[in-house]
Amino acid sequence: FDLYAVNINGGEPRRLTHSDEVETDPSWAPDGSQIVYLQTVEGAYQVFVVSAGGGNSQPVLEQGGTDDFFSPRWSPDGVSLAYATTVFDNAGSFSEIYVRNLIEGTERLLISAEDSFITGISWSIDGRQLIYTARSAQGKWSIHMMDQDDGNTQVLTPSDINSETPDWFVAPKTNDVVQLVPS
Numbered sequence: 001f002d003l004y005a006v007n008i009n010g011g012e013p014r015r016l017t018h019s020d021e022v023e024t025d026p027s028w029a030p031d032g033s034q035i036v037y038l039q040t041v042e043g044a045y046q047v048f049v050v051s052a053g054g055g056n057s058q059p060v061l062e063q064g065g066t067d068d069f070f071s072p073r074w075s076p077d078g079v080s081l082a083y084a085t086t087v088f089d090n091a092g093s094f095s096e097i098y099v100r101n102l103i104e105g106t107e108r109l110l111i112s113a114e115d116s117f118i119t120g121i122s123w124s125i126d127g128r129q130l131i132y133t134a135r136s137a138q139g140k141w142s143i144h145m146m147d148q149d150d151g152n153t154q155v156l157t158p159s160d161i162n163s164e165t166p167d168w169f170v171a172p173k174t175n176d177v178v179q180l181v182p183s
Helices: none
Strands: 023-028 034-041 044-051 067-074 080-089 092-101 107-114 116-123 129-136 141-147 153-155
Touching: 023 044, 023 067, 034 067, 080 116, 092 129, 107 116
Parallel strands: 044 067, 067 116, 092 116
Antiparallel strands: 023 034, 034 044, 067 080, 080 092, 092 107, 116 129, 129 141, 141 153
């Protein structure tokens, strides 16, 4: 797989990446200048970034070892990346969510979950909360929400159904005015 971009009005797709590896799970930077995505390196998913016009891809994080990375997502202000890591081994799986400040180069661990697999990260519009999909080793997928300020997490979906691929809704900006009129 390679990454391509195409204008929604049509036209020829532009190839952005040129690797023999698998490339998947792209996320546009808020300013549209770059795309963060996953690429396999020695069989594990790693985080890379490429210019929206294509060109040389660069690794974003110091990567390696047995960790697989999942769901890299830009913060609404474009300063940070949230992503999940999961280690799969004979004992099961162990997932964590991190936020990395790309300007300062600092990284913050938000959550650790043993016997779990985390993916599907999405930021709230104000950047204070994350929603994500988690699956325990014996359970179904559920959607969780975490507040970055206090670390509180809550499960948003019932545990008896599979729930996946959460995303925040951003209302389109219009010039419409909502007016309440007595009936």
